[in-house]
Amino acid sequence: MLNKNVSKLLNEQVNKEMFSAYLYLDMAHYYINKGMEGFANWFKVQAKEEMDHAMLFIQYLQNNGFEVELEAIAKPSKTYGNHRVPLEEALKHEEFVTASINAIYEEAMKTHEFKTQEFLHWFIKEQVEEEKNATDLILAYDLHNPNGLFALDGKLRTREYKAPSLELD
DSSP: OOOHHHHHHHHHHHHHHHHHHHHHHHHHHHHHHTTOHHHHHHHHHHHHHHHHHHHHHHHHHHHTTOOOOOOOOOOOOOOOSSTTHHHHHHHHHHHHHHHHHHHHHHHHHHTTOHHHHHHHHHHHHHHHHHHHHHHHHHHHHHHHTTTTHHHHHHHHTTOOOOOOSOOOO
């Protein structure tokens, strides 16, 4: 059985991952409405990844005897003044998720939840990748803006979804 505080934080992380998916779908819809299908695709792939992350947290909790409590998912409250703003918000959000996972890891260390620490290693590495991808997208946007956004949008259309490599039984 997991430590009560660690279990609570892991359960809260499920909601944060689900909100991440919801937020990225909102950003995808922003780009669809602007005729930027490649950027929309990039965020749709992100949304799928976040749903997978939530499912991994759910499975881990269930595998360790914790009953998962799904909470309401908040409505994204962002408005995007220009095409760069969702990219900036995505990076900020990934930094928020990183801080949340780090807080769970810190609590797992304090309570000697070694198996949870091991489980979280994958997510810590994943967050490094997520923040890098968000940063790289902003850099690419700045590099291509304004005359090359059509080319960048076309490149982003080719991004494909890959399920996470972490498997739990």
